[in-house]
Amino acid sequence: MxxxxxxxxxxxxxxxxxxxxxxxxxxxxxxxxxxxxxxxxxxxxxxxxxxxxxxxxxxxxxxxxxxxxxxxxxxxxxxxxxxGDAFAIVGMKVARNAILVMIVDFKGDEIGTFVSPLAASRMSARALVREMRRALDDALSAHGLPQSKIAGLALGLPGFVNGETSFMHWSSSVTERNVNFAPLFQELLPCPTFIDNDANLVAKAEHLFGAGRGLRNFLVVTIEHGVGMGIVLDGELYRGERGCGAEFGHMKVQFDGAVCQCGQRGCLEAYVGDYALLRDTSTGRSSDATKTIADILDAARSGDTLAHEVLDRASRVLGVALANLTNLFDPEHIVIARSRPRFDARYTDAMTASLARNTVQVDAPLPKITVRNLDQTMWALGAAAHGIEMVSVLKIRKRGADDVA
Ligand SMILES: [Zn+2]
Missing domain, CATH: 1.10.10.10 (Winged helix-like DNA-binding domain superfamily/Winged helix DNA-binding domain)
Incomplete structure (x- = not known):
């Protein structure tokens, strides 16, 4: 290729x-x-x-x-x-412990999904692309599809990724920095492969199929292990010049604050991401190893002061950060998509109050805020939607080249 x-x-x-x-x-x-x-x-x-x-x-x-x-x-x-029968397209999302795969037809109708477990949450870029190949092969055989039917594959990866050049500056899932994925894709995968930041692709899925349908200006904030964002401005996904834009999770909320997984200090996700909540509620007991976000919420409900303080701080910090977003973008709608229930009504109220207090005061309503669970399939669906778009361009360009020849 x-x-x-x-x-x-x-x-x-x-x-x-x-x-x-x-x-x-x-x-x-x-x-x-x-x-x-x-x-x-x-x-x-x-x-x-x-x-x-x-x-x-x-x-x-x-x-x-x-x-x-x-x-x-x-x-x-x-x-x-x-x-729809023209081709099949594969969307993949790299999560902490699995690669989620969705196969769709050219119309975007789902053919099937597949979950391929990952042995480690971080690995080398080459090992990751090998895992993608394994996930692809297993998904195709599970759904009885020949490889020749697949016209393209798109991957959503957390981190700073330039979709135009397939260049990854940094990702929490990859051990190296500054990796050009294009040659690895060409060597190890059987079809044209595209990559983008995973939160961008959730925004794309929301724009095409979800809460953002028909909207010109809206933001999608994803909260799971880390915090991500996708920006749709004037109907288009905004990626930034180096593909490193929309890094809401690394917006600084505290000078010399908590250490973030990106290596810097005081980032939003170092207070709000799953890993931050787990770290800040750890008590040094053996039960820490198996603790989940639901356990923290349960503990806070039963009167655990540390759990309550960590969740309350996370809610207020998130509210301030969302107010900053509102002040910058003035969107119609912000969708907060979280991987699992993390705030009950009490903490959602703390977040909303902090958002309202810190948003510039004008005589117009605040943007609509929707907090909802992030359906895991949205990640892979967004990747598949990106794959459909890129394959369309590829086929149109090939057709254009044939015309000239
Ligand atoms: Zn950071």
């Missing part, structure tokens, strides 16, 4: 029109050429040319319209839809 992946983010005018037409068809489910031209404010001839290329590449298909108005003149209108 000699594909220059970085070029996938920069399309020429003709390919970018083809991509916009494909995205329009995907969003509509089923749509006529006339309506595409209307929606994209484009000429019918341009849309028709783009559709010919997309049909030739097998990315879309024609179906007969069912609407009564379309048969008024005696012949049903020809509608277009994404060709």
């Amino acid at each position: 000699n594909t220059d992946m970085t070029n996938l983010f920069h399309l020429d005018a003709r390919d970018s029109t083809r991509l916009r037409v494909l995205q329009c068809i995907r969003a509509a489910g089923e749509i006529s050429r006339t309506d595409i031209a209307r929606q994209l404010d484009s000429s019918p001839a341009t849309v028709t040319a783009a559709c010919v290329a997309l049909l030739d590449a097998g990315l879309i298909r024609e179906v007969r319209g069912l609407q009564s108005e379309s048969v008024q003149r005696g012949r049903p209108k020809v509608m277009l839809q994404v060709n």
